[in-house]
Each structure stands twice: as C-alpha cells, then as structure tokens.
Amino acid sequence: MFEIVESQMIVPNLHQLTVRAPDVVQDVKSGQFVILRAEDEGERIPLSIADWDAKAGTVTVFFLNVGATTSKLAALRAGDSIPTVVGPLGVPTEIDNYGTVLCLGGCYGIGSIYPIARDLKKAGNRVITVIEARSSYLFYWEEKLKTVSDEMFFITRDGTRGYKGHVPRLQEIMQAVGGEIDRVIINGCTFLVKLGSEVTRPSGTKTIVSLAPIMIDGTGMCGVCRVTIGDSTRFACVHGPDFDGHQVNWEELLKRRKMYFNEEVVPLHTSRCEAHSAEISG
Amino acid sequence: MPDKPKPKRDLNRRDMPKQSPKVRRQNFNEVALGYTVELAREEAERCLQCKNPKCVPMCPVEIDIPGFIRGIAENNFAQGTQTLKNKNLLPAVCGRVCPQEEQCEKGCILNKRGAPVAIGRLERFLADWEAAQGEAEIPKLTRSTGKKVAIVGGGPAGLTVAGDLIRLGHKVTIFEALHEMGGVLVYGIPEFRLPKAIVKREVEYLRKLGVEIRTNFVVGKTRTVDSLLEEYDAVFVGSGAGLPWFMQIPGENLNGVYSANEYLTRMNLMKGYLFPEFDTPIKNHHRVAVVGGGNVAMDCARTALRLGADEVHIIYRRSRQELPARLEEVENAEEEGVIFDFLTLPLRYIGDENGWVKEIECLKMELGEPDASGRRRPVPIEGSNYMLSMDAVICAIGNSPNPLIPETTPGMEVGKWGNIKADEATGKTSKARVWAGGDVVSGAATVILAMGAGRIAARSIHEYLMNGKT
Numbered sequence: 001m002f003e004i005v006e007s008q009m010i011v012p013n014l015h016q017l018t019v020r021a022p023d024v025v026q027d028v029k030s031g032q033f034v035i036l037r038a039e040d041e042g043e044r045i046p047l048s049i050a051d052w053d054a055k056a057g058t059v060t061v062f063f064l065n066v067g068a069t070t071s072k073l074a075a076l077r078a079g080d081s082i083p084t085v086v087g088p089l090g091v092p093t094e095i096d097n098y099g100t101v102l103c104l105g106g107c108y109g110i111g112s113i114y115p116i117a118r119d120l121k122k123a124g125n126r127v128i129t130v131i132e133a134r135s136s137y138l139f140y141w142e143e144k145l146k147t148v149s150d151e152m153f154f155i156t157r158d159g160t161r162g163y164k165g166h167v168p169r170l171q172e173i174m175q176a177v178g179g180e181i182d183r184v185i186i187n188g189c190t191f192l193v194k195l196g197s198e199v200t201r202p203s204g205t206k207t208i209v210s211l212a213p214i215m216i217d218g219t220g221m222c223g224v225c226r227v228t229i230g231d232s233t234r235f236a237c238v239h240g241p242d243f244d245g246h247q248v249n250w251e252e253l254l255k256r257r258k259m260y261f262n263e264e265v266v267p268l269h270t271s272r273c274e275a276h277s278a279e280i281s282g
Numbered sequence: 283m284p285d286k287p288k289p290k291r292d293l294n295r296r297d298m299p300k301q302s303p304k305v306r307r308q309n310f311n312e313v314a315l316g317y318t319v320e321l322a323r324e325e326a327e328r329c330l331q332c333k334n335p336k337c338v339p340m341c342p343v344e345i346d347i348p349g350f351i352r353g354i355a356e357n358n359f360a361q362g363t364q365t366l367k368n369k370n371l372l373p374a375v376c377g378r379v380c381p382q383e384e385q386c387e388k389g390c391i392l393n394k395r396g397a398p399v400a401i402g403r404l405e406r407f408l409a410d411w412e413a414a415q416g417e418a419e420i421p422k423l424t425r426s427t428g429k430k431v432a433i434v435g436g437g438p439a440g441l442t443v444a445g446d447l448i449r450l451g452h453k454v455t456i457f458e459a460l461h462e463m464g465g466v467l468v469y470g471i472p473e474f475r476l477p478k479a480i481v482k483r484e485v486e487y488l489r490k491l492g493v494e495i496r497t498n499f500v501v502g503k504t505r506t507v508d509s510l511l512e513e514y515d516a517v518f519v520g521s522g523a524g525l526p527w528f529m530q531i532p533g534e535n536l537n538g539v540y541s542a543n544e545y546l547t548r549m550n551l552m553k554g555y556l557f558p559e560f561d562t563p564i565k566n567h568h569r570v571a572v573v574g575g576g577n578v579a580m581d582c583a584r585t586a587l588r589l590g591a592d593e594v595h596i597i598y599r600r601s602r603q604e605l606p607a608r609l610e611e612v613e614n615a616e617e618e619g620v621i622f623d624f625l626t627l628p629l630r631y632i633g634d635e636n637g638w639v640k641e642i643e644c645l646k647m648e649l650g651e652p653d654a655s656g657r658r659r660p661v662p663i664e665g666s667n668y669m670l671s672m673d674a675v676i677c678a679i680g681n682s683p684n685p686l687i688p689e690t691t692p693g694m695e696v697g698k699w700g701n702i703k704a705d706e707a708t709g710k711t712s713k714a715r716v717w718a719g720g721d722v723v724s725g726a727a728t729v730i731l732a733m734g735a736g737r738i739a740a741r742s743i744h745e746y747l748m749n750g751k752t
Contacts, residue, residue, distance in 0.1 A: 023504050037461065043552060043562040068561045084461045086498040216552065219459050219500055220684055221524035222544035226535055233528065233535060252535055255637030259537045263563030
C-alpha cells in the first residue's frame with residue numbers, strides 16, 4: 001500500500017496528490033509518469049510526475065477530477081493509502097542545452113512542466129515558461145515555476161491575466177520574447193498540446209509534446225495507448241510519452257481518447273454511491 | 283492352469299463434467315467442473331503403471347506421472363499430491379491449461395489402444411482435492427544458504443524458479459510489474475478457464491514458503507537488472523512476451539480494434555466483466571471478430587460471447603486442421619457458438635465517422651505447399667474480397683518479448699525478434715549472473731514450457747550459488 005502524504009484541491013477541480021512511493025523516486029527523471037489505482041476495484045490510470053522528493057521517497061502528481069477514479073482519488077486525505085503506484089514509466093524528456101526553450105503547460109501540465117523547466121534551466125538553457133488556463137484563478141505553482149524560468153507569460157481565455165484567448169496567442173509570445181526559440185515543450189491535455197503544435201508548425205520550431213492516451217499496464221504489454229507518429233504506430237507508454245508534435249496524428253488520438261467517454265460517466269454515478277444514485281433516479 | 287482371465291480394460295477415458303454450452307455462455311464460471319472421486323479413481327485405474335513410462339519424458343517438468351496416478355488409484359490422495367508437488371508447484375494451473383495432448387498424454391501407451399489416460403484431468407483432481415482439505419502442507423525447508431536471488435516477473439517461469447530455489451535454501455524475491463502476481467495466468471487466461479482464486483492460492487503457497495513478493499515494480503524502469511545485481515547474487519528474467527503484434531494493415535488504430543492483451547487484461551486482471559462494480563470500463567459489442575487461431579484467440583472469442591455479443595467470429599487464414607489452439611478449446615468455442623471463418627485474411631478495417639471500426643475487408647485463401655513450419659501455406663484467391671460487418675476486432679496473432687529489460691540491460695544479447703538469448707541447457711544469458719526463461723526467451727509459448735525453462739534455470743542458478751560454477 002502507498003500512503004498519501006498530502007492531498008488537496010489546489011484550484012477548482014484540479015487536485016495535487018503527494019504519495020509515498022520510495023521505489024518510484026530512486027531513479028525518476030522529468031517527463032516520466034506513474035500508473036496508479038485508487039482502490040482494489042479501481043482501474044489503472046497514468047499521471048505525469050510533477051515533482052518528487054528523493055529523501056522523503058514521495059512523488060507528486062496533479063489530476064483533473066473527471067471520472068470515477070479521479071473522483072475517488074480526490075476524496076483521499078493524508079494518511080489514507082492506495083494499492084498501486086508504479087513507475088517511473090515512459091522515456092524521460094530529452095534534456096540538453098538547446099539555447100532558448102519555451103515550456104508551455106496547461107491544466108495538470110502546469111505542474112508536470114515544472115521539473116522539465118527546472119532541468120532545462122540546469123542544463124544552461126534560457127527558459128521561457130508559458131502557462132495557460134480558462135481564468136487567472138486556475139493558475140498554481142507560479143512561484144515555483146518562476147524560480148526556474150527566465151521569463152514567464154500567461155494566457156487566459158477570459159483575459160483576466162496576460163494574453164487573452166487560447167494557445168494560438170503563443171505565436172505573439174514567441175515574437176515578443178525576441179531571438180530564436182530553439183525548442184518548444186508542451187504538457188497538458190490533448191487539445192492543448194495539439195493547438196500548441198499547430199502554432200509552431202509553420203515555423204517548424206521543434207515541438208515536443210507529452211501525450212496521455214488511455215493506458216492499462218504502462219509497460220508496452222496491452223497496446224491501447226498506440227498513437228500514429230508519422231508513418232508508424234508507437235506505444236505512448238514505452239516509446240513516449242514525449243513525441244514530435246508535428247508528427248502526431250491528432251484526429252486519431254482525439255478519437256481514441258474518447259473511446260470510453262460514455263462508460264466513464266457511468267461509474268462516476270454508480271460507484272457504490274447509493275445516495276447519489278437514489279438522487280438521480282428520483 | 284492360467285489364472286482366471288483379467289477383466290477387460292476399459293479404453294474409454296472418463297469424460298469430465300462441464301457446464302452446458304447454453305448455460306456457460308451466460309457466465310464466467312469455470313467451464314469444466316472436474317472429476318468426482320469416483321470418476322478420478324476409474325480414470326486412474328486405466329493407467330498401466332508402465333515400468334518405463336513414456337509420458338514422463340514428455341513432461342517439461344518431469345512429473346512422476348505414474349506415481350501420482352497410483353496415489354489416486356489406491357485412494358491415497360495425500361500421497362498422490364505429494365508426488366505431484368515434488369516436481370510441480372502449480373498443479374491446479376497445469377492441470378487446467380497445459381496442452382497435455384501434445385505432451386504427457388501424447389506419450390501414453392494407451393494412445394495405441396483407444397485413448398490416453400487423462401493425465402491433466404487427474405492432476406487437476408489432486409490439486410483441487412488438496413485445496414478442499416484446507417491449508418496446504420508446508421514442506422520442511424533446507425537450511426538457509428545466505429544467497430539471494432532476484433526474479434523478474436511473477437508469471438509461470440518466475441514462480442517455478444522461486445519455488446525451486448526457496449526449497450534449496452536460497453532467499454528469493456519476485457519483482458512483478460502489475461499489481462497482481464501470476465503474469466499471463468491472471469491477465470491473459472480467462473476466469474472460465476482458470477479461476478483466479480486458484481492462482482492466488484498457488485502464489486500464497488510460495489509466500490508461505492518464504493518467497494518475498496514485490497508487486498507494482500517494473501524492472502527495467504523502477505530499477506534496472508544491473509542495479510539488482512548489486513544486491514542479489516543472481517537474477518532470473520522471466521518477463522514474458524508482452525509486446526502485442528498487429529498486422530500493420532490500414533485501420534488498426536480505429537476505436538474498437540484491440541490487441542488480445544488489452545482485451546484480456548481489461549477483462550481478467552481489471553475485472554471489466556464486473557463493470558461497473560469495478561471501474562475499468564468495457565464496451566458492449568454486438569459483432570466481434572477475433573483474428574488468429576491460437577488459444578488466446580479462443581479465449582478472446584469466448585469472452586466476447588459471455589459479454590453478450592450476438593455474433594463472434596474467429597478469422598483464421600488457414601483451415602481448421604492447422605488451428606494452433608488446443609482441440610479441447612476449439613471444441614468448447616464451437617459448442618458455445620463461436621463462428622469460424624477459415625481460410626480468411628483481413629486486409630483492412632473500415633471505420634465510421636466517429637472513428638469506430640464497422641467493417642472488415644477480407645480475402646479468401648486456399649492452401650498451397652507446406653512452408654517452413656510444415657503447415658500448408660495459405661495463398662490468396664485473387665478477387666475473392668468481401669466485407670464483414672463488425673463493431674469490434676481483437677487481434678490475437680501473437681506477441682514478441684517485452685523489450686524493457688533487453689533495452690535497459692547493457693551486455694545482454696538478444697535475438698532478431700528481441701528475445702533474450704539464453705542457453706537451452708542452463709538458461710544462462712550472455713550476461714554474468716543473469717538467467718532467463720519463458721516467453722522472453724522462447725517467444726509466446728505455453729505455461730508448462732515456461733515452467734520447464736524455469737526449472738532448468740533454477741538448477742543452473744543453484745549450481746552456481748553453491749559451487750560458483752554455471
């Protein structure tokens with residue numbers, strides 16, 4: 001069993017979970033993920049690693065409360081435990097001295113872009129961090145990100161902070177920064193990483209995206225996480241989760257992501273929450 | 283004067299009671315119900331107790347087959363069980379999923395006179411009898427040698443190595459990537475063929491013997507083999523064949539196209555058939571095609587039926603005669619209503635506007651000259667293309683070894699299919715103090731072959747630990 005050290009809703013509907021998993025942090029690198037289960041009857045879900053503490057043996061992840069598993073995770077408190085935290089899985093994000101790197105994060109990606117920005121900074125890059133949300137109250141870890149960024153920008157859909165609109169505003173940010181951007185790295189939901197990749201496609205700026213398709217085992221065994229990259233099929237769990245954003249077949253990925261959309265709503269309303277189902281049936 | 287004539291030997295194997303096809307199509311309970319005491323004794327009495335039994339050399343783990351059968355015939359089930367477990371720690375599993383007709387039973391002398399002794403069914407009988415007695419007896423362990431062995435993978439190969447080495451006094455730790463022990467026994471083989479409670483019981487037995495078990499631990503990621511070598515005297519890799527093959531034809535990434543591993547893992551390990559009691563979602567498919575002709579294909583097809591599909595097809599490019607699946611499983615599938623489309627090759631999958639598979643374009647085949655495998659080669663019949671309407675496709679054409687360990691273990695030699703190269707007689711790999719066996723070496727094979735490889739490796743590891751020789 002893996003003990004929950006800290007659990008909180010950091011901004012509306014987005015949860016930060018820190019769990020003791022000493023094996024996972026022995027050799028973890030930025031860009032990797034864990035698979036966890038909320039309970040014995042729970043499914044296995046992949047979550048990007050946002051931070052870790054090697055000494056304490058803890059790992060921190062963020063997740064949006066959307067389905068049965070995430071709502072159960074969200075209900076956990078410090079001192080509770082969960083039956084599975086396995087990792088670190090996936091290939092770490094490539095870290096090198098590229099020159100100027102722009103890191104874009106949205107949603108849970110605001111958290112998981114942090115260790116990547118930190119390592120890029122350590123590797124000598126000029127790090128431009130951009131975070132995106134519907135509104136300014138949905139930002140978090142801003143101070144933490146500042147410590148590893150040379151510059152920070154904000155995009156909000158309602159214009160309450162920074163650039164108003166969506167990821168296409170990234171284009172202007174890249175111009176405002178001045179000088180060449182050598183690499184763009186994007187973490188967040190599929191829609192966000194797709195939009196980001198479209199922004200950099202015309203200029204051909206190398207764009208690395210972290211993909212989060214449906215997974216089960218996370219070790220290459222089941223193949224549900226397959227994505228088309230260029231002409232070939234790759235398994236996001238073992239070949240990724242990072243891929244060249246300009247090579248991803250987005251249409252296919254977005255459809256595959258929605259495979260269990262209907263079924264995900266059902267357990268949310270039936271997962272042994274009788275009061276709630278009584279309420280629904282009236 | 284000769285003695286009075288011996289009673290004539292009954293050549294008919296005792297049938298094992300099964301759930302009727304109509305009923306079992308509706309549930310996930312075990313299909314075969316097992317022998318009663320009477321049936322088991324009658325079947326055991328058919329055994330000739332050969333002086334030079336031909337069945338034993340056919341068994342990869344060298345079970346004393348006449349010995350354990352004698353126990354049943356003599357009504358001494360405890361004795362029979364002990365004889366059986368001397369060589370096989372997983373008899374309840376093997377009694378159910380071994381291809382006995384290709385191994386022990388093929389050697390049985392009675393083959394020439396009707397039908398072989400039902401060795402597998404008798405093995406299962408004893409294992410189930412023992413379980414019904416309550417706690418299994420824990421054999422006396424030898425004194426600790428102080429040597430430590432790490433085993434990568436909690437499937438049949440790893441479990442065998444663990445069982446053999448712990449009984450020889452070594453300290454054993456199994457590292458398993460999934461949250462349950464058993465490997466393919468828990469994620470791949472359906473409940474109706476191998477109840478998971480049985481696997482649990484056998485794993486529990488190993489735990490009682492003192493085997494340390496670390497689940498949720500991916501060697502190759504959580505720690506490397508090299509890092510394990512710093513702490514352990516030897517490492518055995520039995521990580522299995524965990525990389526599903528696809529045919530590389532158009533439409534394979536459509537929604538509703540599964541690898542057999544995904545489909546079966548969702549169902550077995552993650553208990554999808556108990557959704558929504560369990561959270562892992564599954565889809566209600568009406569027309570399901572399974573591509574392939576092995577045991578895994580049969581398992582997928584029969585699972586799909588039980589989930590309520592109206593029609594389930596097995597699409598296989600050769601004829602019934604060449605089906606690689608066990609005859610018993612083919613017959614079970616037929617009885618349950620699986621439709622076989624022989625001499626058929628899928629060419630591409632066609633999706634609807636939402637990205638879900640809706641049709642398969644197929645091509646009819648005919649059999650030509652035998653190929654390297656000795657089976658007649660399927661040859662396309664030009665212009666025989668036709669469409670099959672299906673809302674799910676399960677690709678059960680095989681797996682290659684999981685690359686995680688070869689990729690993260692420098693100095694470990696691999697073959698052209700990514701399989702770890704290991705000496706057949708010892709299980710030794712090209713890397714010092716590392717042994718390997720099971721599907722990661724052989725490619726996808728059977729439970730008993732993995733166990734046989736485990737036994738060979740355990741012997742060699744023991745030799746090394748005691749004498750420093752390999």
